[in-house]
Amino acid sequence: MAGGSDVAETSSLSCARCGNPAHLQCPKCMELKLPREGGAFCTQDCFKASWRSHKSVHLKEKQSSIVTGTPREQNSDLLDEGWLYCLKKGQARTPKLPYFDWTGTLRPYPISSRRAVPAHIERPDWAVSGIPQIEPNSDLQHVVEIKTRNQIERMRETCRIAREVLDAAARVIQPGVTTDEIDRVVHDATIEAGGYPSPLNYHFFPKSCCTSINEVICHGIPDARKLEDGDIVNVDVTVCYKGVHGDLNETFFVGNVDEESQRLVQCTYECLEKAISIVKPGVRFREIGEVINRHATMSGFSVVKSICGHGIGELFHCAPNIPHYGRNKAVGVMKAGQTFTIEPMINAGVWRDRMWPDGWTAVTADGKRSAQFEHTLLVTETGVEVLTARLPSSPNVYPWLSA
Numbered sequence: 520m521a522g523g524s525d526v527a528e529t530s531s532l533s534c535a536r537c538g539n540p541a542h543l544q545c546p547k548c549m550e551l552k553l554p555r556e557g558g559a560f561c562t563q564d565c566f567k568a569s570w571r572s573h574k575s576v577h578l579k580e581k582q583s584s585i586v587t588g589t590p591r592e593q594n595s596d597l598l599d600e601g602w603l604y605c606l607k608k609g610q611a612r613t614p615k616l617p618y619f620d621w622t623g624t625l626r627p628y629p630i631s632s633r634r635a636v637p638a639h640i641e642r643p644d645w646a647v648s649g650i651p652q653i654e655p656n657s658d659l660q661h662v663v664e665i666k667t668r669n670q671i672e673r674m675r676e677t678c679r680i681a682r683e684v685l686d687a688a689a690r691v692i693q694p695g696v697t698t699d700e701i702d703r704v705v706h707d708a709t710i711e712a713g714g715y716p717s718p719l720n721y722h723f724f725p726k727s728c729c730t731s732i733n734e735v736i737c738h739g740i741p742d743a744r745k746l747e748d749g750d751i752v753n754v755d756v757t758v759c760y761k762g763v764h765g766d767l768n769e770t771f772f773v774g775n776v777d778e779e780s781q782r783l784v785q786c787t788y789e790c791l792e793k794a795i796s797i798v799k800p801g802v803r804f805r806e807i808g809e810v811i812n813r814h815a816t817m818s819g820f821s822v823v824k825s826i827c828g829h830g831i832g833e834l835f836h837c838a839p840n841i842p843h844y845g846r847n848k849a850v851g852v853m854k855a856g857q858t859f860t861i862e863p864m865i866n867a868g869v870w871r872d873r874m875w876p877d878g879w880t881a882v883t884a885d886g887k888r889s890a891q892f893e894h895t896l897l898v899t900e901t902g903v904e905v906l907t908a909r910l911p912s913s914p915n916v917y918p919w920l921s922a
Contacts, residue, residue: 623886812845862893
């Protein structure tokens with residue numbers, strides 16, 4: 520327990536414990552800039568005798584800082600500049616942090632306004648209205664499309680751009696960088712390549728990528744929170760270019776990450792790699808979940824069941840659904856020319872998830888960490904082509920790739 524700091528003799532403050540004239544000030548209260556009256560004491564004896572109850576004041580202040588998302592002064596500045604909390608799947612904003620029974624220590628922060636897309640960029644049909652028109656009513660929600668040679672070539676090009684965009688995001692990840700800044704990098708790199716960031720305004724999603732930190736499973740909204748040493752963060756990028764989509768994500772380490780989180784991220788990476796290794800014509804889609812579930816559970820982790828991989832091409836999401844858990848009921852077998860994503864979400868604790876008030880952010884039910892990796896794949900005549908594969912120029916951020 521820290522000792523008290525001197526207060527000027529001319530102070531008219533009274534001891535918070537006994538009411539006598541105070542000559543000492545709690546150093547923690549001074550550090551947190553709390554009102555002087557609550558942290559003033561007449562002697563070290565009074566200070567020590569009050570410590571058990573007095574330290575709860577510090578805890579409440581820390582919890583308040585977590586709830587507001589940023590220090591009070593900074594949060595006020597953000598709100599003055601038009602940064603607001605997200606509600607209703609992106610359709611509403613509020614200056615107050617929504618009430619929620621948070622499962623972990625992470626909290627949402629205010630988000631900036633939507634980024635502009637230049638007029639010359641080709642846009643999907645949701646770019647203005649926020650509501651996809653073609654996708655929900657397409658026959659490809661029920662039939663797995665066999666891509667034409669032209670579609671495959673366009674997807675190769677788009678997926679390479681998406682990989683380069685994710686690599687650009689990976690290079691800026693470090694403690695102190697906000698997820699909003701990651702979103703800006705993703706947005707600018709996508710536009711520079713001539714593409715449209717597919718998530719932007721998709722069902723009103725407010726940003727150009729998803730950034731999912733620690734207990735966030737997926738669909739985290741980039742905001743004003745600064746990455747902290749020890750975080751893990753998933754960045755999910757999808758690019759729309761020449762009328763097709765390319766989708767991938769990776770989970771990154773921020774600074775010095777604890778051993779258990781490192782093990783979780785590596786296991787998730789391995790789950791994806793093992794699943795990709797079985798992809799070829801004639802394999803049942805349900806087998807993907809069996810492979811992933813086996814490796815995750817043997818490592819002591821669980822597999823999220825509520826969110827699947829998906830078909831992709833001229834539609835952002837379509838058939839087939841790709842469950843990542845065991846004993847799933849996915850129908851159909853793989854055929855050459857099909858394209859889909861595999862994107863396992865692996866949790867350190869229970870597999871169940873909950874949804875934040877923003878309507879997008881899925882978090883673990885027990886507040887423990889989650890990791891995810893994703894690739895867009897093409898089934899070939901003899902096996903699989905990873906359309907979003909790492910490039911020679913991709914940053915080497917995973918120690919197991921160098922082993």
